[in-house]
Amino acid sequence: MAKSLSIKWQRIIASDTIKRSSQVIAIANDKVHIFGGEIVPREPVGSNVYANPKITRLPGLKDSSTTTQPASPTSPCPRVGSASATINNTAYLFSGRGGTAMSPISEHGLIWSLNLDTLTWTPLRSSDPSAPYPPARNYHTLTSNSTSTLYLHAGCPASGRLSDLWSFGIPARRWTQLASAPDPPRGGTSIVYAAGKLYRLGGFDGTRELGGCVDVYTPAPDSWDTLPFTDVGPEARSVAGLAAVEVVGRVVLLSLFGERDPSSLGYQGAGKMLADVWAYDVESGVWAEVLQEGDGLPEPRSLEQRHEQLLDKKCLNCHRHRGLVSLFLIFYRDPHLCRVHPSSLHIGLHKKPISKERV
Numbered sequence: 001m002a003k004s005l006s007i008k009w010q011r012i013i014a015s016d017t018i019k020r021s022s023q024v025i026a027i028a029n030d031k032v033h034i035f036g037g038e039i040v041p042r043e044p045v046g047s048n049v050y051a052n053p054k055i056t057r058l059p060g061l062k063d064s065s066t067t068t069q070p071a072s073p074t075s076p077c078p079r080v081g082s083a084s085a086t087i088n089n090t091a092y093l094f095s096g097r098g099g100t101a102m103s104p105i106s107e108h109g110l111i112w113s114l115n116l117d118t119l120t121w122t123p124l125r126s127s128d129p130s131a132p133y134p135p136a137r138n139y140h141t142l143t144s145n146s147t148s149t150l151y152l153h154a155g156c157p158a159s160g161r162l163s164d165l166w167s168f169g170i171p172a173r174r175w176t177q178l179a180s181a182p183d184p185p186r187g188g189t190s191i192v193y194a195a196g197k198l199y200r201l202g203g204f205d206g207t208r209e210l211g212g213c214v215d216v217y218t219p220a221p222d223s224w225d226t227l228p229f230t231d232v233g234p235e236a237r238s239v240a241g242l243a244a245v246e247v248v249g250r251v252v253l254l255s256l257f258g259e260r261d262p263s264s265l266g267y268q269g270a271g272k273m274l275a276d277v278w279a280y281d282v283e284s285g286v287w288a289e290v291l292q293e294g295d296g297l298p299e300p301r302s303l304e305q306r307h308e309q310l311l312d313k314k315c316l317n318c319h320r321h322r323g324l325v326s327l328f329l330i331f332y333r334d335p336h337l338c339r340v341h342p343s344s345l346h347i348g349l350h351k352k353p354i355s356k357e358r359v
Contacts, residue, residue, distance in 0.1 A: 009294035026091030044078030109133025211236030
């Protein structure tokens with residue numbers, strides 16, 4: 001990757017209906033769908049699904065409207081800190097935190113699927129009830145290979161943190177435990193699937209934010225490698241967004257925002273929010289900070305909520321439209337839906353070294 005990327009932000013929705021934290025989003029058929037989360041700490045907002053159409057609107061058009069699909073008896077129970085991944089027109093959801101005790105929701109390995117055309121939920125249970133399945137957790141991460149396999153990683157169970165990795169084959173409906181990631185166990189980490197591998201960045205181990213390297217999982221031979229930063233890179237952080245895009249034929253990972261310096265207030269407080277965006281060239285292993293442009297930029301934020309504390313949650317997803325990639329953020333307390341305009345991704349010249357104390 002020559003130097004770095006520059007990106008342009010565009011606000012596309014402003015609506016109090018969608019403001020919340022710790023929610024998940026899914027994007028398909030030119031719509032963004034929102035589920036779960038909280039506004040008041042420890043009070044899930046419910047199980048409605050919110051849909052915002054025409055996310056590819058041009059500048060100057062009015063904000064898209066938000067429609068609501070009310071919860072039904074077949075909907076998942078209200079939850080926060082869940083994780084989701086989208087394949088074609090179906091979103092998949094695993095666990096989260098809820099109930100009167102606001103503890104990890106144990107559903108015996110069940111995956112919820114949401115048809116994004118009909119907005120109907122279907123529980124996917126393992127085809128082998130006797131087979132092992134991942135424990136309930138929150139502030140974990142979920143991604144997919146975009147065809148038939150989900151990958152679940154890390155997070156916070158009833159106590160402690162995890163470093164495990166599981167795959168769920170959708171056609172066979174079966175969990176498989178894979179090689180655990182390098183220690184320490186963590187919540188609030190980020191993973192993304194790109195070029196046949198999983199890439200992991202950051203997290204929180206209960207004491208400190210993690211950084212300074214990219215961990216890479218290769219399905220065959222079921223192993224992890226750790227790639228230390230060679231020069232500059234994003235400072236240590238948790239609950240950051242991570243997305244894979246293709247730029248001039250090269251696979252690039254985008255790390256967006258996140259949090260450092262955790263609060264001592266637990267669920268009632270947040271640490272320092274970050275506003276930077278970094279690009280990682282998978283082939284060369286080089287980081288460069290991304291120059292952000294637009295008529296108003298997103299404020300500092302985290303993109304998930306971790307087990308230890310309430311954060312200003314904005315959830316990131318990737319949407320492919322006409323062969324291009326748009327990135328979408330849902331803002332908490334600043335209830336806007338924004339995207340990186342796909343045609344604005346271009347090679348720029350903007351590099352900024354970071355303090356080594358942060359990595």
